[in-house]
Amino acid sequence: MLIILLVIIQSYDCRVFKIYNSDFIPNGGNILLKSIPEYSNRLVECLSECESSSLCLYTRMNESDCSLYSTINQFTTPMSPNVFIYKKIFENNGLMHYWPIISSSVGEIIGGKNLYDGVNVDFVPDRFGNENSAIRFRDGFIKVPPLFIRDSFTFTSWFRILNLTFNARILEFGNGVDNNNIILVFCHDLNGKPFFSIVNQNEWNNVVISNTxxxxxxxxxxAFGVGGNRTFLYIDSKFDIETIGPGMPKNINRTINYFGGTDWNNAFKAYLEMDEIKIYERSLSESEIQNEYLN
Structure with a gap:
């Protein structure tokens, strides 16, 4: 159990949070929520709020209030003996990479894999109307740093299509054309159906074409992913389609990666918006995917 150093001693599961050892506290510009919990339960209530939010990674507690934060990239206020910061721990659920897209930032807040070199990309409101909290591609793309993707993973994201363009990607990870590629298309052959495949040496394996x-x-x-010999796709937390086959992705580093982009000449760049992009290093269960959707 995690020992909390406050006037009233409380405990919380250390598998979820740990004390963040820093000399500074986050800048208020990154705040998600500020509340004043009941005095006797303020720590437990504060951490519970953070645990239930997919955006929250840090909580700041003092004697009077609780604040939740999605990032700790900026620091302005010195730490004091009466201020405590707790960091959410992700090891148990396998969340490997997370791009929340908040306040015009494409930073990746777990592994530091910040997006870069965007072409025809800007920031727009997300599905809740929060300004500059989704990325928009208009015949565009953004590059993703090298990623080590295993033969078991799950990708989740919110997205909105702006135009049906031939074989336009949600994502493409690989080492160049026809070289250990993981491809997710949001518009297969202009029919408006998503398409997924693992491509290597001119072989398109584990092909999944959605029913939606x-x-x-x-x-x-x-939500799409692979695990064992299964490749699956969920739309709005509902099972869509799966395929069973041996062509799983190799456990290798993929160095040429895009959201919205591609190295293939026969595919167009994306017209879509994306938000809340996550990669798990395991195959999520149906209930976990439903929880991602609801939260």
Missing amino acids: VFQIGRWYHI
């Missing part, structure tokens, strides 16, 4: 026809302008939650 996406509507332009509507937000969707997508």
